[in-house]
Amino acid sequence: xxxxxxxxxxxxxxxxxxxIANLAMLLAKAGRRVCVIDLDVGGADIHILYGLFEPDRTxxxxxxxxxxxxxxxxxxxxxxxxxxxxxxxxxxxxxNMTFQEKKRLLRSLSTIDTDVLLIDVGxxxxxxxxxxxxxxxxxxxxxxxxxxxxxxxxTFLQLATIRKALGSFLSMGDVGRTLRQTKFDSLSQVFxxxxxxxxxxxxxxxxxxxxFNPLLVVNKVxxxxxxxxxxxxxxxxxxxxxxxxxxxxxxxxxIVDEALRAYMPVAEFAPDCPAAQALSNTSEKLGKxxxxxxxxxx
Ligand SMILES: Nc1ncnc2c1ncn2[C@@H]1O[C@H](COP(=O)(O)OP(=O)(O)OP(=O)(O)O)[C@@H](O)[C@H]1O
Ligand SMILES: [Mg+2]
Numbered sequence: 001x002x003x004x005x006x007x008x009x010x011x012x013x014x015x016x017x018x019x020i021a022n023l024a025m026l027l028a029k030a031g032r033r034v035c036v037i038d039l040d041v042g043g044a045d046i047h048i049l050y051g052l053f054e055p056d057r058t059x060x061x062x063x064x065x066x067x068x069x070x071x072x073x074x075x076x077x078x079x080x081x082x083x084x085x086x087x088x089x090x091x092x093x094x095x096n097m098t099f100q101e102k103k104r105l106l107r108s109l110s111t112i113d114t115d116v117l118l119i120d121v122g123x124x125x126x127x128x129x130x131x132x133x134x135x136x137x138x139x140x141x142x143x144x145x146x147x148x149x150x151x152x153x154x155t156f157l158q159l160a161t162i163r164k165a166l167g168s169f170l171s172m173g174d175v176g177r178t179l180r181q182t183k184f185d186s187l188s189q190v191f192x193x194x195x196x197x198x199x200x201x202x203x204x205x206x207x208x209x210x211x212f213n214p215l216l217v218v219n220k221v222x223x224x225x226x227x228x229x230x231x232x233x234x235x236x237x238x239x240x241x242x243x244x245x246x247x248x249x250x251x252x253x254x255i256v257d258e259a260l261r262a263y264m265p266v267a268e269f270a271p272d273c274p275a276a277q278a279l280s281n282t283s284e285k286l287g288k289x290x291x292x293x294x295x296x297x298x
Contacts, residue, residue, distance in 0.1 A: 001297065003290050004109065004117045006136035010156030011149040012042070012123035015219035016142045018256060019279070021049040022265045024118050026283035028080040032290075035074065035083040035114040039105075039132045040122030044087020050077050051263030052086065060088040062108065063101065070108040079268060083114065097128060106135055116290060125152075125159045134164050138293060139214040140247060140286075145227035154235060158187065161209060161240045165190050168208035175201055187240055206241065215247035215289065217282060222252050247289070248282030250275055 007016050020036060028034040038044040038059065047055050057073045060066075067073065073085045097105070109117065121132040133139060139160075143153040162184050169176045175197045184190050194201035218227055229246070236242050253275035259266035267276040 001294060002110070002112065002114055002117050003138065003293055004119060004136040005138045005140060005286075005290075006119040006121050006133045007140045007142060008121045008129060008133040008156060008160075009123055009142050009149070010125060010152035010154075011143070014123075014142050014144045014149055014153075015250070015256075016123070017046050017049055017120055018260070018266070019140075019142050019217055019219060019250070019282075020118050020120050021046055022267045022276075022279045023283050023286060024082050024116075025079045025265045026267055026280060027116055027287060027290075028082045030283070030287060032287075033081075033083075033113075033115040034118065035085065035112055035116070036118045036120070037085040037109070037112075038087030038120050039128075040087050040120050041126065041128050042122050042124060044120075044122075046120055047075075047084060047086040048263065049260065049265065050079060050082070050084060052077065052084065055086040058086045058088055062105070063088060063097070069111070070105075071112055074112075079265060085112075087120075102128065102131065106131075109135070125156050127163075130156075130160050130163045133160055134167070134212075137297075138289065139212070140217055141214045141244075142217045142219050143227075144220040145218060150227060150232060154232070157214065157236060157242070158240060160214075161187055161212065161242060162190055164209060164212055165205040168205050169194060169201065174198065209241055213243050213245060215286075216244045217248045217250065218246075219250045220252040221249050247285055248278060250278040250282065 024034045024036045038046045074083045121129045191202045251274045255270045255273040256266050256275050259269035267279050
């Protein structure tokens with residue numbers, strides 16, 4: 001049974017790819033079969049973090065139908081056997097992906113034979129990022145403490161929640177049709193309009209959101225700005241109805257950039273540095289979340 005985990009943020013540069021590269025490696029080191037897929041539409045670069053410079057097979061081969069089997073694109077890395085499907089350098093093609101192409105891609109993800117599939121959805125709030133994010137069983141958000149990152153993170157969460165709520169109506173004739181043609185600024189607006197068309201819709205959407213509890217990773221902590229986690233949690237709970245459990249807090253650490261220049265995950269490059277220690281704690285916690293999820297599902 002594969003557990004899929006998506007990682008998103010809103011703002012760029014918060015450390016998603018760094019966190020994914022390290023968590024994937026640490027989970028693999030702990031004995032799990034792990035595959036990373038780089039669905040970052042804007043700038044796929046996880047392969048570089050592992051020192052794989054010019055991959056001969058990438059997601060482009062799947063999108064251009066050079067192959068129908070996404071598993072043909074897997075590279076097995078020297079970091080405890082982590083598997084990687086490198087992203088496409090052909091950003092234009094991905095950005096213009098049609099709904100059908102996206103469905104084909106998402107369908108193909110379920111054919112990958114692994115225990116944990118980690119998805120880098122990239123930055124931004126475009127539909128691709130939101131859909132890739134919401135596709136997964138478990139969601140992780142990586143934010144940094146600057147106010148701009150927090151604001152973008154909140155917007156990302158809000159749009160993801162709206163998209164999830166809308167998804168629950170797609171099969172409902174009138175409600176689905178009206179909602180598809182409306183633009184929304186807030187979740188309560190979605191609920192109100194849905195309920196006004198058909199009684200009971202609000203409850204249906206709220207039910208769909210019950211399982212949406214993105215795990216929070218705060219990265220680059222101590223780099224200056226302070227995060228007001230409590231306030232963020234209150235906002236998310238009051239306006240989006242979601243709870244944000246904390247998965248980890250990773251300090252700002254200059255060794256992370258040193259590891260980047262050595263093309264190695266920092267947890268392997270300098271396992272005792274503060275960032276690596278925090279990543280190790282985070283991966284242990286994530287391991288427990290995965291086990292709980294597996295237990296719940298079976
Ligand atoms: N804890 C940290 N301490 C110091 N530097 C960090 C830390 N985390 C990430 N960085 C640095 O921040 C930069 C951005 O990291 P990364 O590429 O992982 O972010 P990203 O969220 O994937 O970016 P993008 O949205 O562009 O894909 C890199 O130079 C990375 O080395
Ligand atoms: Mg990235």
